[in-house]
Amino acid sequence: MTDTADPDVMNIADAVSVSWRPAPDGERLTYVERETGSDTVWEYRDDIDASERVVAFDDRISGRWGRIDWNADGTKLTYTRDGEVRVYDTETGEESAPAPSDAFDAEPRFAPDTDRLAFISGRGAYNDIWTVDADGANIERVTTGMNPHDDKRWSPTWGPEGERIAYVSADDWDGRDWADEAHVVNLTDGTDEKLTTGLSVTSVPSFGPDGDRVAFFAKRVAEPWYRHSEDIHVVDLDTGNREVYEVEASHQYNVQSPLWAPDGDQLYYPVRERGTQQLETVLLHDDSDAKGVTSRITVHDGVFGAGPVHRSADGERFGFVYAAQDAPNHPRTLDVSGGSETQLRDPDTPEGVVVPENVTYQSFDGMYVNAYVYKPADVTPDDPAPTLVQVHGGAHFQFGNGWHPMEQYLAARGFVVVGIDFRGSGGYGRPFQELSMGDWEGGEVADAREAARFARDLPYTTDEVGIYGGSWGGFMTLQSITQYPDVWDAAVEWYGVVNQFTDYEEVDRVGRLLTERDLGGTPDEQEERYHAASSHWRLDDVTTPLSVLHGADDLRVPVNQAEELIDFFEGSDVPFESTIYEDEGHGFRDAENRRDAVRRTADWFDEHLR
Numbered sequence: 001m002t003d004t005a006d007p008d009v010m011n012i013a014d015a016v017s018v019s020w021r022p023a024p025d026g027e028r029l030t031y032v033e034r035e036t037g038s039d040t041v042w043e044y045r046d047d048i049d050a051s052e053r054v055v056a057f058d059d060r061i062s063g064r065w066g067r068i069d070w071n072a073d074g075t076k077l078t079y080t081r082d083g084e085v086r087v088y089d090t091e092t093g094e095e096s097a098p099a100p101s102d103a104f105d106a107e108p109r110f111a112p113d114t115d116r117l118a119f120i121s122g123r124g125a126y127n128d129i130w131t132v133d134a135d136g137a138n139i140e141r142v143t144t145g146m147n148p149h150d151d152k153r154w155s156p157t158w159g160p161e162g163e164r165i166a167y168v169s170a171d172d173w174d175g176r177d178w179a180d181e182a183h184v185v186n187l188t189d190g191t192d193e194k195l196t197t198g199l200s201v202t203s204v205p206s207f208g209p210d211g212d213r214v215a216f217f218a219k220r221v222a223e224p225w226y227r228h229s230e231d232i233h234v235v236d237l238d239t240g241n242r243e244v245y246e247v248e249a250s251h252q253y254n255v256q257s258p259l260w261a262p263d264g265d266q267l268y269y270p271v272r273e274r275g276t277q278q279l280e281t282v283l284l285h286d287d288s289d290a291k292g293v294t295s296r297i298t299v300h301d302g303v304f305g306a307g308p309v310h311r312s313a314d315g316e317r318f319g320f321v322y323a324a325q326d327a328p329n330h331p332r333t334l335d336v337s338g339g340s341e342t343q344l345r346d347p348d349t350p351e352g353v354v355v356p357e358n359v360t361y362q363s364f365d366g367m368y369v370n371a372y373v374y375k376p377a378d379v380t381p382d383d384p385a386p387t388l389v390q391v392h393g394g395a396h397f398q399f400g401n402g403w404h405p406m407e408q409y410l411a412a413r414g415f416v417v418v419g420i421d422f423r424g425s426g427g428y429g430r431p432f433q434e435l436s437m438g439d440w441e442g443g444e445v446a447d448a449r450e451a452a453r454f455a456r457d458l459p460y461t462t463d464e465v466g467i468y469g470g471s472w473g474g475f476m477t478l479q480s481i482t483q484y485p486d487v488w489d490a491a492v493e494w495y496g497v498v499n500q501f502t503d504y505e506e507v508d509r510v511g512r513l514l515t516e517r518d519l520g521g522t523p524d525e526q527e528e529r530y531h532a533a534s535s536h537w538r539l540d541d542v543t544t545p546l547s548v549l550h551g552a553d554d555l556r557v558p559v560n561q562a563e564e565l566i567d568f569f570e571g572s573d574v575p576f577e578s579t580i581y582e583d584e585g586h587g588f589r590d591a592e593n594r595r596d597a598v599r600r601t602a603d604w605f606d607e608h609l610r
Contacts, residue, residue: 004352005412007602009405010594011036013348014329016066017307018319022074027312029319029344030054031331032066037591039066041077044331044344051345055088057081063106064589065255065307067155071110076134078108078117085119087134098136105130107155111162118142118156118165122149129156129167131187142185143167143192150508150555153254155204159211163188166205166214170509173198173221178513182216184237195235196242198222202230206257208264212237215258215267217251224437225517227396228272228426232258232282245282247271247294248430256308261336262315268297270304272427274370275358275401277303279318279334298334300341303402305329311336323347323403325372326355347403354411356419358401361454364446367423371451372399374407374417379460386464386489386609387455390419391448391480393471395436395514398427406598413602415609416461418454422447422476437518440533445479452487464609468601470494471557471586475535478565481546482538490608492547492601495557495586498564499536506558539568545575547604549597551584575608 002012013035020027021043030043039061041054054077062068062079069078077088083104084097099105103123110117115134120127127147132139146169147154157166166184171194173179182195182205195205195214203217214237217230228250234243249269250256259268265285270277279297283290297318305321312319316336322343323329330347334340356372363369379385388410392399399419407417421428422444424436436444452465467488469477474496481491497503501523504512516522519529531537546569550562562578569576579600581593588594 002348002350003412004350004354004405004408006350007409007595007599008036009350009409009412010598011591012328012350012405014323014403015321015331015345016305016329017062017068018310018321018331019068019070020310020312020319021070022072022313027314027317028074029312029317029331029333030068030070031319031321031344032061032068034060034066037589041068042345054090055093060589061086064587065253067107067255067307069109071115071134072113076110076115078110078134080106080108080119085117085132087117096134096136098134099130099132099139104152106152109156109158110134111158112160113162116162118158120152120155127152127154129165129185142187143169143183146170148509151510153510155255157204157206157257159184159207160209161211164207164211166207168201168204168216169194176516177509178221178517182214182218182233182235184214193237195237196233199233200225201233202251202254204255204257206260208260209262210264213264215260217249217256217258217269224430224434225396225514226430226433227394228252229396229430229433232267232269234267234284243284245292247280247282249280250277250426252304252308253306255306259309259311259318268309268311268318270309272398272400274427275303275372275398275421276301277400279309279320297338298341300324301401302327303400325401325403326353328403328405350408352412353408356407356417361450363423363443363450365443369423369447369451370399370421370425370428371454372407372419373458374411374419375460376411376414376416379414379416381459384460384462385414385416386466386605387416387418387452387458387461388466388468388605389448389451389455390417391422391467391469391473391476392419392425393469393473395472395518396424396426396433397472398425400427406601409598410602410605413606415466415602415605416455416458418451420447420451438520438529440475440518441479441483441535445476445483448476448480449484449487462609464489466490466492466605466609468492468494468605469496471496474557478535481542481544482535483541485541485543488544490545490605492549492604494549494588494597495551495554496561497557498534498539498561500530500534502560502564503558504530506560508555511556536564536568539565542569542574545604545608547576547600548578549588549600550578550580551586551588552580552582553584554586556586577604
């Protein structure tokens with residue numbers, strides 16, 4: 001068994017997604033388990049109370065979340081591998097590629113009653129929806145100009161009759177491409193109906209059971225970009241009427257859709273509440289006074305995996321990936337009628353796990369920040385340790401009560417680790433998120449500073465405090481050491497932004513939208529805000545030893561950000577090192593790179609904090 005002190009803790013086996021498979025004896029939950037870069041598809045069989053392997057691959061499938069889909073009789077499995085749509089026939093054991101091309105194809109979905117596939121393809125000038133039979137016949141393009149190549153968030157959704165597809169398309173709003181609108185295309189006559197105007201749709205739309213309604217998560221373009229705190233919109237396709245339910249749903253990285261009850265009378269969706277993620281429902285019917293009122297289904301202490309929650313076709317069970325602070329991602333089911341969750345596989349929990357203490361600390365203005373303190377067992381007031389403050393990625397994401405292998409590894413290396421949900425984090429209400437909008441360099445950076453003060457006051461810590469984070473956490477790390485160099489004794493940043501102006505020139509559409517909407521416009525329109533949200537002009541103030549890690553193929557935070565830091569610090573008096581991983585995008589996927597990155601992070605802090 002892997003130990004938390006082994007950097008390979010970053011690659012232990014865990015489930016990344018689930019899907020329901022039709023079978024003669026009833027639906028079976030299948031799940032993708034990932035370990036050291038390889039993926040295996042398992043199915044859980046109630047009749048033998050155990051999982052059986054369906055197929056194993058020596059590399060990853062379906063990108064980051066390992067998403068799969070089954071045909072109507074459960075004999076064919078579809079997924080993406082090596083940028084191609086693949087179909088695995090469980091009866092013959094053969095894999096095929098029905099629509100090969102040099103473009104990147106993704107997110108294949110089987111039609112409800114046939115072996116026809118819909119998928120997203122980058123062949124041509126845009127990412128568009130294409131369809132093809134599983135045997136490779138009748139390939140056709142369904143949409144034209146749906147999304148730019150660098151916006152790969154979406155997947156197609158079939159209507160229940162197999163003749164329509166719902167999707168999300170980039171659209172202009174008031175002269176800007178800030179809108180993501182819901183559409184339905186009819187495959188019979190090619191007509192395309194735009195369902196919304198002036199919205200940012202954040203989930204793939206889902207058809208109601210009769211195909212007469214479509215539901216999705218969204219907010220108005222004119223609103224701040226609330227992340228994981230969206231309304232549910234329900235559009236009646238016959239009348240065009242749209243009802244809005246203010247439920248503060250979480251879109252789960254844009255892959256979660258609202259889940260319909262078989263009778264169409266209610267919708268299910270995940271929410272974030274402080275450190276947990278729960279499943280809730282909202283009633284749509286008029287049979288009681290409870291229409292539009294939400295109620296909660298789960299009562300657990302952990303979080304869902306990055307993949308979506310799925311409901312079985314018979315409407316009787318939910319399936320999902322679940323994780324807790326001491327339990328890596330594993331598959332579970334829950335009866336729709338309620339009750340206790342059923343754990344289908346014991347998580348591959350390594351030895352030496354530290355369960356963090358959930359605490360709060362008071363920040364500079366009196367507000368309280370939620371934090372998680374990982375304290376190694378052998379750290380005492382008589383034998384104190386340095387502290388590392390973790391600032392999470394995703395801007396409005398959260399640290400959460402889930403499995404955090406990097407923090408487990410750093411604690412095993414003898415550091416006290418404090419993960420914080422600074423202002424702007426999700427799960428604490430929209431007003432809390434709004435505190436960071438248009439003020440990227442202000443209160444949230446001060447929250448991190450106050451976390452260092454809190455850490456130094458702990459009875460079992462030394463005065464040495466480091467800071468680290470990836471993506472938004474990398475940006476926060478750079479802001480922290482440029483604004484408050486005397487506070488931080490060492491820093492490691494993973495793929496963060498140092499210069500909003502040069503980042504804007506090369507960033508992908510989603511990164512640009514986040515920046516424009518939070519800062520109120522383009523660099524030309526909001527030059528002062530972009531300047532304040534950058535730290536390149538403060539680099540002369542840095543005295544903190546800094547390590548930088550970045551992927552050469554990163555589209556969300558282009559590698560030019562790391563290159564600016566390298567150009568500035570190499571040869572300076574500030575201790576500095578950089579690591580650029582080839583063939584890596586935003587977030588390190590390769591197993592060896594993940595091991596190397598976490599080891600380099602711990603080694604850097606060892607060198608400068610001990």
